Amino acid sequence: MISAYTGTQIRAAEQPFLAAGMGDVLMQRASHGLANAVVRELQARSRRLYGASVAVLAGKGNNGGDGLFAASFLAARGMRTTAILTAGTAHAEALAAFERAGGRVHLLADSNASQLAAHVAGADVVIDAILGTGARGGLRGAAAGLVRGLSRGRLASGMPGIVVACDIPSGVDADTGEAHAPVLSADLTVTFAAAKVGLLADPGADHAGRIHVVPIGIEDELPWPAIRRFEPVDLARLLPQPGRRSHKYSRGVLGVVAGSADYPGAAVLACRGALAAGAGMVRYLGPPEVADLVRQSCPEVVCSTGSVAETHVQAWLVGSGMGPGDTEQLRRARDAVESGLPVIADAGALPALPAVLAPQVILTPHAGELAVLLQRLASSPDSPDFDPAPDRTAVESSTLGAARHAAVLTEATVLLKGATTLVASPFQDFYSQADGTAWLATAGSGDVLAGIIGALLAQLGSDVGRFRDAGIDPDERWAAIAALGASLHGLAGAAASGGGPLTAGRISDAVPDVWYKVSLLSKPAGRKRNSHTHPLP
Ligand SMILES: NC(=O)C1=CN([C@@H]2O[C@H](COP(=O)(O)OP(=O)(O)OC[C@H]3O[C@@H](n4cnc5c(N)ncnc54)[C@H](O)[C@@H]3O)[C@@H](O)[C@H]2O)[C@@H](O)CC1
Numbered sequence: 001m002i003s004a005y006t007g008t009q010i011r012a013a014e015q016p017f018l019a020a021g022m023g024d025v026l027m028q029r030a031s032h033g034l035a036n037a038v039v040r041e042l043q044a045r046s047r048r049l050y051g052a053s054v055a056v057l058a059g060k061g062n063n064g065g066d067g068l069f070a071a072s073f074l075a076a077r078g079m080r081t082t083a084i085l086t087a088g089t090a091h092a093e094a095l096a097a098f099e100r101a102g103g104r105v106h107l108l109a110d111s112n113a114s115q116l117a118a119h120v121a122g123a124d125v126v127i128d129a130i131l132g133t134g135a136r137g138g139l140r141g142a143a144a145g146l147v148r149g150l151s152r153g154r155l156a157s158g159m160p161g162i163v164v165a166c167d168i169p170s171g172v173d174a175d176t177g178e179a180h181a182p183v184l185s186a187d188l189t190v191t192f193a194a195a196k197v198g199l200l201a202d203p204g205a206d207h208a209g210r211i212h213v214v215p216i217g218i219e220d221e222l223p224w225p226a227i228r229r230f231e232p233v234d235l236a237r238l239l240p241q242p243g244r245r246s247h248k249y250s251r252g253v254l255g256v257v258a259g260s261a262d263y264p265g266a267a268v269l270a271c272r273g274a275l276a277a278g279a280g281m282v283r284y285l286g287p288p289e290v291a292d293l294v295r296q297s298c299p300e301v302v303c304s305t306g307s308v309a310e311t312h313v314q315a316w317l318v319g320s321g322m323g324p325g326d327t328e329q330l331r332r333a334r335d336a337v338e339s340g341l342p343v344i345a346d347a348g349a350l351p352a353l354p355a356v357l358a359p360q361v362i363l364t365p366h367a368g369e370l371a372v373l374l375q376r377l378a379s380s381p382d383s384p385d386f387d388p389a390p391d392r393t394a395v396e397s398s399t400l401g402a403a404r405h406a407a408v409l410t411e412a413t414v415l416l417k418g419a420t421t422l423v424a425s426p427f428q429d430f431y432s433q434a435d436g437t438a439w440l441a442t443a444g445s446g447d448v449l450a451g452i453i454g455a456l457l458a459q460l461g462s463d464v465g466r467f468r469d470a471g472i473d474p475d476e477r478w479a480a481i482a483a484l485g486a487s488l489h490g491l492a493g494a495a496a497s498g499g500g501p502l503t504a505g506r507i508s509d510a511v512p513d514v515w516y517k518v519s520l521l522s523k524p525a526g527r528k529r530n531s532h533t534h535p536l537p
Pocket residue numbers: 014018023026027030059060061062063064066130131132133134135136137138139140166167168192216
């Protein structure tokens with residue numbers, strides 16, 4: 001599990017060490033970690049260390065101090081180092097160390113911003129150490145001009161060097177992931193003590209590149225994380241496995257209310273996702289012509305035209321491929337929510353459900369759907385407090401804030417789809433998953449995601465102990481299940497894509513193999529599937 005924290009949480013954890021006079025020690029650890037990461041990055045690209053050119057953009061705070069100290073260590077290994085001081089001043093000891101190591105220093109001014117940008121655009125490594133967790137807002141004035149010019153120059157150079165962000169790309173808000181343009185997009189962010197929230201939420205995550213955490217010794221002081229990310233080993237622990245005496249009903253039955261005359265395929269894709277993600281049985285409710293298609297495509301699914309009340313399931317999936325005119329399906333969707341069972345509510349169900357729901361209802365909007373949902377809630381007399389209601393662009397520029405707000409207003413669990421998928425529980429837990437590939441942006445991909453999460457809800461919804469054992473508050477398990485589903489969907493999409501185009505059906509086809517591979521991570525080394533600890537007689 002990756003845990004991420006706000007800048008405020010990190011600063012609070014540092015406080016006892018600063019009070020004990022250990023600020024310099026922390027900075028040494030951070031800058032050594034940064035320098036080592038630069039060395040590894042050059043080595044991974046088979047680039048020579050000796051003579052490599054390194055440019056550090058250094059602000060006046062401790063972030064700049066980290067960058068200058070790191071560059072002084074790199075100079076000691078024979079690299080040619082240049083610093084551009086973006087604020088006229090810099091961390092005094094770090095600057096002195098940099099100069100002692102033979103680094104060249106330039107003071108940034110409006111008059112030389114474009115010239116300096118051109119000068120460092122061809123560097124083998126650019127370290128962005130302008131702003132860190134102490135930033136308020138984004139880059140301004142000459143620093144903004146420098147970064148704009150540098151971004152253009154790198155694009156034009158054809159063979160740009162490596163950009164390494166120190167702690168966080170300057171201009172990205174560590175607490176929210178909001179990005180104040182211009183931001184120099186990094187190939188790698190070397191972040192200290194723990195990941196920052198802003199690295200795990202879009203659009204900040206767009207600029208962060210890969211994330212490498214350098215421990216600096218304050219980690220035991222960190223509080224409950226502001227946001228978490230499951231890794232494959234967590235899936236191994238949390239995904240269900242059937243017991244020897246399991247039967248299809250005990251495994252978990254998912255009811256699916258999806259598809260319409262216009263979008264019958266969504267029902268098929270959702271059912272295929274659910275079957276691939278281990279539901280003991282899938283029961284489909286919907287119009288006869290859609291049910292026929294589901295039967296033909298997935299003969300495992302039990303189809304009927306009945307009601308929600310007559311259908312015995314452990315969880316419901318509602319809404320994929322449904323529109324405002326699908327009156328009967330929308331009534332079933334509302335009945336499913338009223339049943340009190342766990343529900344994943346997707347696409348067409350989102351505008352049709354009551355404004356206030358419950359944590360076991362998981363809403364799965366993309367940014368456009370979330371904007372519409374928030375606009376509806378803002379105009380509802382029950383929730384007049386969200387002002388102004390955002391449009392899609394506003395949601396995309398503040399994904400975490402928008403997801404959190406929707407969860408608070410609806411009292412439901414909200415999963416916001418995108419390159420990074422965010423899950424906000426209406427209580428306190430947040431998850432961020434980014435296991436997939438941009439090839440997942442394909443029609444029907446969201447229907448498969450709904451099916452996967454639906455199947456996990458049916459299997460895991462009542463398994464309170466599994467979550468408690470994993471350190472997850474049982475009341476927060478709905479958010480965890482949604483994040484597990486997003487992770488599985490992403491991993492399956494990445495496996496099925498293999499770097500090339502993807503169709504939605506292939507995501508579900510890839511789920512069982514991904515599931516098997518991650519489940520091996522929980523097994524003691526040396527034991528394989530179908531192996532026996534004792535040979536059979
Ligand atoms: N406090 C510590 O002990 C440690 C801090 N570390 C580093 O220190 C960083 C935080 O350092 P600081 O608190 O000094 O903050 P920053 O280095 O992020 O910069 C804040 C400085 O820039 C100014 N500033 C804020 N917003 C600005 C803007 N939009 N444009 C221009 N100037 C702006 C502030 O007035 C302040 O002087 C972390 O990101 C990390 O890199 C690490 O060295 C680890 C230890």
